[in-house]
Amino acid sequence: MNAHVINVHLDPVDAALEVGLKDLWFPICPSSFIKESPVSLRRLGYKIALWRDSTGKVHALEDHCPHRGAPLSLGVILGDRLACSYHGVEVRSDGTVMRVPGSPGCKLEGSRPTRRFHTAESNGAVFLYNASHPALDQAPPLNLPEQLTSPEWSSFLCYTEWGCDYRYVIDNVMDPMHGAYLHKQSHTMAEGDMTAEFQIRELPSGFVFEKKHQRDVNFDWTEWQDNGIHSMRLEIPYPKTGGPGGNFTIIGSYTPITNQASGVFHWRCRKVGGWQRDTWRFLYKNRLEQRHWNVLEQDRVAMENMEPDANQREHLYAHDMGIVRLRRHLRKLATEQISKETSPT
Secondary structure (H helix, E strand, C coil), rough: CCHHHHHHHHHHHHHHHHHCCCCCCEEEHHHCCCCCEEEEEEEEEEEEEECCCCCCCCEEECCCCCCCCCCCCHHHCCCCEEEECCCCCCEEECCCEECCCCCCCCCCCCCCCCCCEEEEEEECCEEEEEECCCCCCEEEECCCHHHHEEEEEEEEEEEECCCCCHHHHHHCCCHHHHHHHHHHCCCCCCCCCCCCEEEEEECCCCEEECCCCCCCCCCCEEEECCCEEEEEEECCCCCCCCCCCCEEEEEEEEEECCCCEEEEEEEEEEEHEEEEEEEEHHHHHHHHHHHHHHHHHHHHHHHHCCCHHHCCCCCHHHHHHHHHHHHHHHHHHHHHHHHHHHCCC
């Protein structure tokens, strides 16, 4: 085993960040992933079984039958419960074993050994609350950015999976300067200063990392917010050929699949209404979407080809202070999480 891998797993703060911080909402998959049959996904350090009941509501349990450990995702949907295909054990969506057909009345019945996950569905995605307590009865509400909740905005979900640690994806978005280099051939990123000065502007629940003397020219700033879900926002100025509406806004949120795979969620948004909404959506699907996929592909190739320990052998400079600020904050949150987990109750 490589030395850098050993060091990663000896650091409890890094280990906590690797699988995603607790007591936060994370997007875990597009809504279209969950259809008539249960599905199994690895996310946030867990293997999770997800299914829809007869009303279409999404439920989630750890994909592990409490009897012998068979995958519950291979079982049969019985409304708000899954019946394990191995021995028929029925587990309700809150983790309670409701029935053991092979041994009725045994002590497994009525127990609650299976980790349950609270879910929400919005904007074409399924979200999961990564609770620190496995039997949490109620999760806080999902609080998404205005661009995903206001009727004044229209958006498209762009989902992909990258073969890298999700923190590399975060670093990439918290680096506006790379747009002027990596994406310099893009129709939206060909302009602007190649040697910009940056500053950090604090917000009540986050911060903005921005170029000092440049706005509405290129990828000029990134905003990071913690509102019970970690989200990032940026804007790209559109030429007139981009259709009606203001700047092209991207809302991002990123989820660990494994330490070498990430769920990458970008909502591509524009503030438009009426006929302008219809025009923008038509232009996006027919002319603009592929261009944005091309830009995202450039990011993917760069991130996937970085070594797993690349962020431990860096020589950072002024353009990277947003990355440094966010990394320090996330480590602080992880340290606080570990302190809560290890403190006497």
